[in-house]
Amino acid sequence: MEESQKHWSPYARKYDPLKAGSIDGTDTVPHDKAVSRAIEAHYEPPRNLKSKPERTLFVGRLGSKITKHDLKECFSRQGDVLSVKLIVDVVTGLPQGYAFVEMKNVEQAHRAVSRLHDVSLNGCRIFVDFECGRTMSGWKPRRLGGGFGGKKESGQLRFGGRDRPFKKPILPVYNQ
Known part of the structure; x- marks a missing residue:
């Protein structure tokens, strides 16, 4: 068995807000303010x-x-x-x-x-x-812009947690 497979786990051990908010885990820059807020936030779980x-x-x-x-x-x-x-x-x-x-x-x-x-x-x-909060290093709760959940289709993986696909906003029609 390879060295990397010995330490494999179905659960993440370290939290990264950028990867948690990315559709495919390849984002290099934050795509919204919540991700930026999570990256900058400091959180200490209760001891x-x-x-x-x-x-x-x-x-x-x-x-x-x-x-x-x-x-x-x-x-x-x-x-x-x-x-x-x-x-x-x-x-x-x-x-x-x-x-x-x-x-x-x-x-x-x-x-x-x-x-x-x-x-x-x-x-x-x-x-x-x-x-x-106490098991994953670097964890940020949702109130600080972190957390897990959401759907790939919505483009906002950290929010929702339910099947809520993205819907185009309803824009008013103005007569000119």
Whole structure:
């Protein structure tokens, strides 16, 4: 086995906003302001968390009615859930639409990702993936212009995460 294949992984180990925002991974200059912002941004993941990053899952696209109990019930079918952290706005107390779920071990986390991604929970098709903030060096969250997701057809790979192909803008017609 070649040396490069020994270290191969289906998951990226280092985050590069330019490659994450590129359709084919060959861009050399940022194509929008968000990519530039992500390249210039400094982000330090929280260090005071007790959960283990390798078995912590990011759950997105949550509806406002989904509770910690709903998440725990859904994920407990795939293994033992140690903790659920539903992220809420510090000012309003309303849910932000995402959460972090810690499973008992890495195998259960892998099972949950493969079985629960794009599953309907209380009418919402949820997004489930591994936490990137503490496991991937150079990670930038979406609020800083980073993140993953989107579709090739839209030309904006980091945004959307759903099947939203690019549509031409509707321009007003002026009579001259």
